[in-house]
Amino acid sequence: MNKVINTLFNPKVRSRTISFLVVIAAYVILTLLSATGHLSRLFTSLLVPVTAYIVAAIGLNLNVGISGELNLGQAGFMSIGAFSAVVVSGVLQAAGVGDILRLIICMAAGALIAALMGWLISIPVLKLQGDYLAIVTLAFGQIIMSLLNNSYVGIDSKGLHFAFVNNTIQMEQGGRLLISGPMGATGVGIASTFTAGFVLVLIALAVVYNLMYSRSGRAIMASRDNRIAAESVGIKVSQAKTLAFVTASCLAGAAGALYALNYSSFAATKFDFNNSILLLVYVVLGGLGNMTGTVIATTLLVVLPEMLRFLQNYRMLIYAIVLIVIMLVSNNEFLRLRMQMLRTRLKKKGAEADE
């Protein structure tokens, strides 16, 4: 028993175990509630978007918390994943692929394309640091949004057709526009499920924790803490940061794909600067580098405005006030000290019992 307690206080094991336990427990409880009909439709409809935001936020936390680079373009990567998924899904639907397989392929494609974009962006971007990097990622998010807002993709029996700015696509009878500029993606075949979202969250957690506690992860954190010292012991700082950045964008891409296949219609403007900031808020509230915190904070902040619906027109006002209060409370020195004292006391007890 004491050994168990001691291992649990090993930070590596503890944070990982808690994360997985929280997610699995939430999944089991929600599935049971849903199966017994105790979950309202509103709540049920929030499950998939919540998991999608969690995955994107976990990725962002890797970027901001672990790698220490402020990324204001995470929603941009989400939209790359989302729109890639829409195109791939359109092709697969035409080929008559089943829903589950379609979702898996779409998520893989979204993740891959977003990772590729992340890698391309990281070449010029990670030469920059701090505020400069934040501004470049912000601009990147805006560029992606503008590009997608002006893209037209159609599909007919001859295959895919692309057009830019003006919809010049000439299709055969029965052809269908998958992405139509500012109208966004329309007629997406819904395939996302809560289980798929849950599995994706587990995968995201596994990827991030394995990376964090690996040799590369330690290199990433060393580069964050002191770039010069890290370089002096032979760590390739830009390589370490690229790894974190690409992993983050890859996760955002998969999250975007999951999100996309949950709505029959959405526009690129959904993934604007505000959305990137919201993701950042989830990460900051959850705690930089704290994955369990990110999972909980994201869930709370996505669900909260929906739960405040009874306030009607004062809803968003109250939401903003609640957000401010939560930020103040979670950053309160007094409470933090108390928590720390509690933790040390528990640790001591474990150690005493061990002797």
Added chain:
Amino acid sequence: MKFSKFAKGGLAAVMAMGMMACSNGGASGTASTTPAEGDAAAIKLGFSGPLTGDASVYGLAVQHAAEIAVEEVNAMDGVKFSLNAQDDQADPEKAVSAYNALMDWGMQVAMLTVTSGAGQAVAPYYQKDNVFGLTPSASSTGVIYADAENNANPFGTVFQMCFTDPNQGTASADYLKEHTELGTKIAVIYRSDDNYSTGIYNTFMAEAKAKGLDVVSDAAFVNSDTDYSVQVKQAADAGADILFLPIYYQPASQILVEANKQGYKPTFFGCDGMDGILSLENFDTSLAEGLYMLTPFSADAADEKTKNFVAKYQEKYGEVPNQFAADAYDCVYALKQACDAAGVTADMSAADITSAMVSQFTSMTFDGITGTSMTWSKTGEVSKDPKAVVIQNGVYVSVAD
């Protein structure tokens, strides 16, 4: 110490809020806006719209007008409605949440959504759950067709009170072709990242070409733009005497200001999105003098229904109702007419109500304040005449044909 006290108070407030949210969200869905007396007999009518955020002018107009109409309907013989308005911030994701909140509440008939993007996202659910929705103002074809590109696969249970966007483009081109006294050289400024604006723009340009209209300049802007000097200068340099603005009124107001600054005085021409420009805060409405717009509703109309509605709206909310409000008012009355004719009652099953509504709407004729002898096609599109209005002395005045 002071700070921690404050934080403690804050924590308590958050916990209380959380508990309130849980007790409400979990059990019975959300509160209704106008809980009518004798709830059991009232048909549950719901809609979602941007009640907060950028587009809240539209959502609130619809909510206000629907409240007035429901109040009137409930005072009459026949069906009674209980209205529930949910906020969707004109966002597809939030609209789906709002739709599910409404379904948790037990919605039986709906006014769908106020905006198009949100409407496109929820329309498939209306089809899937077999719920009837009549949208006041979601004008994109994607709201009524699953395959908007080919105008195919209509959802079947979603109907529109407003014109579709392409229809407005055609109507504008027709009007400008007939009324050459307004001008002959046309410049267009549209918003390229907006569904509504590009929808009208694309059909207008196609129709203009087909009808031989002289479009001398066309320029685009995007949502985040705040400076329109380039676009206005381009139109002025091309010597256009008509400036067609198929956009919403906020950017339009800035374009009017910019044109005034440059001393450029063409005839401005807009569609229904221009409606609302007179109630915009901090906007010098004298700049909008002589602005033409095609809208099915004008608040100065002399008929009894419009007068009554405008007076009530002004009394209650202190402003002249716009076209979104008028469409919403008509929606409630059209729903009432259909319910009464089909003998729909609140205890009927949702599927029965929906099939009764669909058969009524595809066969009935409705007279409202946004048009007379309106009919609906099987695909949900409305057919009514657009009216032109011009702003004179700060009010809308109908233009005689």
